[in-house]
Amino acid sequence: MHLLAPIRLLAQVTEEPTTEPSGIDLLLPASSELIAGLIAFAIIFVFVWKWVLPVVDKRLAARQEAITSQLTAAEATKLEAESLLADYKQQVARARDDANRIVEDARRTAETHRSETTARADTEAAEIVRKAREEAAGEKQRAAGAIRDEVATLSLAVAAKAVAGAVDAKAHKKLVEQYIAELGALHP
């Protein structure tokens, strides 16, 4: 009430002797009201300018700073997430590469092992066959040699008996004479 008192007073001072308004005056406020309104507006404006706006500005600034900080944090988090994602993708790719390499190595090792085993088995088989053939050939040769020896021994025994029976005194003398003659052909 106290605050509106001057305005009301001012309105009373400026109030002209009332005449019946007409025309445009019906739409326009009275001068006293207008002045009082302006004063009230000025007071409110000053009040708002002086005390309300700084608070609002301060709050807005704090709010902006908070939002900026949150945005920065969100940006950092996003970057970190992207970095983590990239790392994860890289790790997954590396793991996949490793897995592929391990599988490939295993496949290659298995193939090499299989080839080596096959080659070794082939070589051993060939060696066994070669040895068996050699042994068979050797055995055959030994058997042939033994038979030959036996035949030669028997033949020799038969021949010795036959010759011994056939060598009489005359033959002995002839053999000795032949020996003496052969000695004559030798030289010291």
Next chain:
Amino acid sequence: MPTDDRIDGYAAAILEVAKAEGQLERVGDELFRIARAFESSTPLREALTDPRIPAERKKGVIDDLLGAKTSPLTVNLVDFVVSAGRASDLPAIADRVTARAASARRKAIAEVRTAVELDAATIERLTAALGKATGKDVEVKTVVDPTVIGGVVARVGDVVIDGTVSHRLQQLRETLNKR
């Protein structure tokens, strides 16, 4: 004492005794024949070398075998060697005595093996032929060895000249084996 030195010792002793008795050539001949008989007769070799047979019995064997046709000196010398337990060395000792005796006469021993006994004329011609073939003045010692079947094999030192039927049969056998 090494075997070779021992054989040399026995040979030298026998040689000196035979020389002293003036029977070097005869003892040499007889020892040579006894050595060959010792080599070719397994029962004789076993009888004289078996340590379980007493010396007296060995002496009896020697007397029975040699007594009638061999000089008493040779029999005693053989008995001496056998009694000393050196019967197994008898052929080597006899060969050494024969070689030394021949060497003393500047001759080399030619051991001649034949299937039958050779007559004196043949031995003489053989001696001349071997001397010419070896370039040495040889003294032939004959050994009758039926295993040669026929022909002659002579050994003068390390040289062997083999013209026996058994040798030819052996060559034939080797030829057959090579095929």
